[in-house]
Amino acid sequence: MATTVHEPPRIEERRDRPRVISDSGNSGPGTLVPASGDFLAVKDYSPSPSSTAIWVLLASITMTFAAFTSALIVRQGSSLDWRHLSLPRILYFNTLLLLASSFTLEVARRQVGDYMREQRNGNAHAARWLYITLILGLLFVTGQYLAWLQLRAQGLFMATNPSSSFFYVLTAAHALHVLGGLGGLTRVIRKFNRSTLRKTTLDATSHYWHFMDALWVYLMLLLWIKL
Amino acid sequence: MHHLSAREAQHLKPASFIRKHIFSLDHKVIGKQYYVLALVAALIGMVLSWLMRIHLAWTNYPIPSLHLLSANGAPGNVMTPEYYLQLMTMHATIMVFFVLTTAPFAAFGNYFLPIQVGAEDMPFPHFNMMSFWLTFSSLLVLMSSFFVADGPTLGGWTQYAPLSAVGSASGPGQGTGVVLWATAIGLFCIGQLLGSLNFITTTLDMRTKGMSMWRLPITVWAWFITSVMGLTAFAVLMPACILLILDHVAGTSFFVASGLVLNDQLLPHSGGSTLLWQHLFWFFGHPEVYIAIVPGVGIVSHVLIANMRRPMLSHRVLIYSMGALAVLSYMVYGHHMFVSGMNPVSSLAFSFPTLVITIPSTIIVVIWMGSIYGSKLRINTASLFALGFVSMFISGGVSGFFLAQPSIDIMLHATYFVVGHFHLVMGVAAIFGIFAGTYFWFPKMFGRMMSETLGKIHFWLTFVGSYCIFMPFHYLGIAGNVRRYQAFVDDYTQPLIPLHRFITVAAILTGLAQLIFLYNLIHSRFWGKIAPDNPWEATTLEWSTPTTPPPHNNFGDKLPEVFHDPYQYGVESSVGDYVMQASPEKVKSAHDEA
Numbered sequence: 001m002a003t004t005v006h007e008p009p010r011i012e013e014r015r016d017r018p019r020v021i022s023d024s025g026n027s028g029p030g031t032l033v034p035a036s037g038d039f040l041a042v043k044d045y046s047p048s049p050s051s052t053a054i055w056v057l058l059a060s061i062t063m064t065f066a067a068f069t070s071a072l073i074v075r076q077g078s079s080l081d082w083r084h085l086s087l088p089r090i091l092y093f094n095t096l097l098l099l100a101s102s103f104t105l106e107v108a109r110r111q112v113g114d115y116m117r118e119q120r121n122g123n124a125h126a127a128r129w130l131y132i133t134l135i136l137g138l139l140f141v142t143g144q145y146l147a148w149l150q151l152r153a154q155g156l157f158m159a160t161n162p163s164s165s166f167f168y169v170l171t172a173a174h175a176l177h178v179l180g181g182l183g184g185l186t187r188v189i190r191k192f193n194r195s196t197l198r199k200t201t202l203d204a205t206s207h208y209w210h211f212m213d214a215l216w217v218y219l220m221l222l223l224w225i226k227l
Numbered sequence: 228m229h230h231l232s233a234r235e236a237q238h239l240k241p242a243s244f245i246r247k248h249i250f251s252l253d254h255k256v257i258g259k260q261y262y263v264l265a266l267v268a269a270l271i272g273m274v275l276s277w278l279m280r281i282h283l284a285w286t287n288y289p290i291p292s293l294h295l296l297s298a299n300g301a302p303g304n305v306m307t308p309e310y311y312l313q314l315m316t317m318h319a320t321i322m323v324f325f326v327l328t329t330a331p332f333a334a335f336g337n338y339f340l341p342i343q344v345g346a347e348d349m350p351f352p353h354f355n356m357m358s359f360w361l362t363f364s365s366l367l368v369l370m371s372s373f374f375v376a377d378g379p380t381l382g383g384w385t386q387y388a389p390l391s392a393v394g395s396a397s398g399p400g401q402g403t404g405v406v407l408w409a410t411a412i413g414l415f416c417i418g419q420l421l422g423s424l425n426f427i428t429t430t431l432d433m434r435t436k437g438m439s440m441w442r443l444p445i446t447v448w449a450w451f452i453t454s455v456m457g458l459t460a461f462a463v464l465m466p467a468c469i470l471l472i473l474d475h476v477a478g479t480s481f482f483v484a485s486g487l488v489l490n491d492q493l494l495p496h497s498g499g500s501t502l503l504w505q506h507l508f509w510f511f512g513h514p515e516v517y518i519a520i521v522p523g524v525g526i527v528s529h530v531l532i533a534n535m536r537r538p539m540l541s542h543r544v545l546i547y548s549m550g551a552l553a554v555l556s557y558m559v560y561g562h563h564m565f566v567s568g569m570n571p572v573s574s575l576a577f578s579f580p581t582l583v584i585t586i587p588s589t590i591i592v593v594i595w596m597g598s599i600y601g602s603k604l605r606i607n608t609a610s611l612f613a614l615g616f617v618s619m620f621i622s623g624g625v626s627g628f629f630l631a632q633p634s635i636d637i638m639l640h641a642t643y644f645v646v647g648h649f650h651l652v653m654g655v656a657a658i659f660g661i662f663a664g665t666y667f668w669f670p671k672m673f674g675r676m677m678s679e680t681l682g683k684i685h686f687w688l689t690f691v692g693s694y695c696i697f698m699p700f701h702y703l704g705i706a707g708n709v710r711r712y713q714a715f716v717d718d719y720t721q722p723l724i725p726l727h728r729f730i731t732v733a734a735i736l737t738g739l740a741q742l743i744f745l746y747n748l749i750h751s752r753f754w755g756k757i758a759p760d761n762p763w764e765a766t767t768l769e770w771s772t773p774t775t776p777p778p779h780n781n782f783g784d785k786l787p788e789v790f791h792d793p794y795q796y797g798v799e800s801s802v803g804d805y806v807m808q809a810s811p812e813k814v815k816s817a818h819d820e821a
Contacts, residue, residue: 079498
């Protein structure tokens with residue numbers, strides 16, 4: 001193993017906040033809100049654990065839904081009892097809602113960015129878009145619930161047919177993840193109102209949210225083609 | 228979740244007992260909690276294996292007080308066939324999930340990964356705490372199945388469908404027992420996913436100044452690679468468990484084929500795929516084997532290097548090989564299904580990577596052997612257990628060559644040959660890794676030394692005992708002794724009974740030898756010799772902490788800065804034949820001069 005030796009040490013004393021790893025050689029958490037709590041002072045950001053974590057999390061969610069998908073394909077291919085299931089119409093409307101919420105969140109994210117860069121005064125606009133996103137998300141989950149009610153009214157329950165089983169499992173698994181995203185959005189809004197929001201937090205939340213959006217479009221296609 | 232910030236990583240030192248020792252956010256406390264959990268689980272699993280072994284060797288011999296464990300399962304203290312299978316399932320589940328996955332990965336990883344990368348803690352300490360408590364609840368849920376009416380599930384840790392999915396009609400424990408099992412494993416998966424999230428982000432984002440990826444110790448690489456595997460493997464097992472639970476509670480037919488008649492009754496299920504479970508399970512199941520062993524590979528390399536006083540022949544090739552194991556582990560899972568009615572072409576497709584995966588394993592072993600050869604290895608308990616690991620890894624690995632080939636596997640499948648193979652390579656080897664880690668890191672974790680004399684006695688008894696238990700398994704398998712049978716009544720198995728008795732005696736004695744370890748552990752914890760900061764004269768950051776055990780934030784006022792590759796042994800420096808990673812001293816290694 002090659003020896004690598006640095007110049008003699010220049011171990012810096014910690015500055016104002018003794019527990020901040022501000023001089024880590026790598027991409028440590030460099031995006032902390034200053035002790036004063038003035039979040040305008042946070043102009044920019046470097047990669048932080050939450051930016052990495054969100055991709056790690058999305059990778060594992062991808063694996064989970066890949067497993068569900070392969071289960072669906074194997075189950076459909078191996079059986080003679082598969083019945084076609086017409087998707088409830090409301091799903092198309094729900095899809096539009098979720099797509100719209102991604103759009104509004106992106107608007108909010110840009111406005112927060114402008115606000116952080118002091119190109120915009122007041123945070124009312126950004127907050128409004130965040131609230132709209134939250135409402136659209138809630139409407140989506142409600143819409144999914146209505147879709148289940150519609151299926152139930154048609155006499156299609158979880159155990160009725162493999163196609164209805166997979167419909168319930170996939171939509172419920174997705175809805176649970178969306179609820180998690182709504183929790184994240186609520187947290188973002190609370191932090192934003194208290195001026196303790198970090199850009200990385202918002203970015204991570206919006207990555208998650210857009211992923212839920214893309215995942216839903218994928219699931220819609222899968223259900224539409226396969227069920 | 229993802230907004231839990233680094234700010235929270237720098238949590239304040241807890242004041243109350245509960246926040247300090249129970250619901251702690253400190254990775255070191257969580258690591259110790261995982262260790263204790265694994266220790267308790269290992270003891271439970273070991274006692275279960277004793278009961279099974281006694282039953283196998285003396286089938287109708289009453290085991291005193293067994294009826295206390297289960298009135299239905301042991302009338303007159305003699306185990307029923309079903310109860311044997313229930314104990315076997317619980318033994319395997321507890322050992323695989325709560326010992327082999329928990330101790331080398333979650334316990335040592337939690338404690339040492341942040342310290343070895345030079346961080347104050349994991350970036351998401353709340354997730355870390357949740358991860359432990361989910362694992363703990365998972366164990367409770369699993370153990371609770373001992374206390375439901377017909378006991379725990381008897382389907383084996385692989386829970387093959389349709390047996391696992393048709394409910395209590397297929398045997399005791401197959402109703403509630405399976406639901407509890409699947410719930411426990413589902414919780415365990417979430418716990419491991421949260422843990423992996425922390426391990427990956429700590430390795431990538433929390434490294435201190437100067438700690439590049441190639442300067443990470445092998446242990447960190449091993450834990451990092453394992454968490455990547457865990458992240459993808461457990462994310463597949465969880466949906467499988469959900470579907471299994473739904474087959475039980477919601478009346479769905481994911482895994483139960485149509486027209487299945489059980490106890491003269493036609494089951495209402497229709498059209499499910501029994502092979503689907505096997506695919507989903509083994510897609511997790513084979514990487515799981517490497518999740519259990521790769522941290523051991525890391526720990527053992529780390530321990531060996533410190534005791535050989537020189538780095539491995541190739542630091543990078545060792546790491547690449549661990550990475551190759553991880554990648555290949557996803558491509559080989561079909562070899563568990565050679566006799567499950569798979570297309571012969573698929574068998575071939577899975578056989579090839581299964582043989583290929585022996586290449587990185589062999590490279591790792593060759594690097595170990597080549598590095599040990601000619602080194603003045605310091606013999607202590609930790610290095611002995613590391614050597615024991617190498618021995619078990621080779622012995623258990625060699626039988627893998629046989630099983631990788633479908634034509635031979637068809638003969639040996641579901642015999643004791645397979646049982647011997649995976650117990651050596653996955654079970655005993657991983658446990659030797661845990662012991663090596665324990666004897667090596669105990670001084671840092673508790674500030675006291677363990678007794679070397681007791682440690683060496685423990686090693687030799689365990690080493691010889693393990694071979695006495697598991698080597699004969701191979702002969703039994705070749706003789707055609709099928710696994711998962713609760714008694715051997717066929718003519719051809721009669722001559723094998725004395726061997727079974729030998730194994731049982733060896734298992735009990737080897738198990739009792741673990742009491743020496745337990746005594747050593749507890750006694751040294753309170754009354755051991757006070758440990759110096761760096762008893763093994765090792766180089767990595769865990770030995771650079773200002774106090775032993777490390778303070779709450781690991782490094783006190785200043786984070787360390789890293790100036791060297793992880794294993795600078797065999798050099799001349801002011802402290803001896805090594806230079807620590809955090810030491811700015813300029814040295815030339817013997818390697819450079821050569």
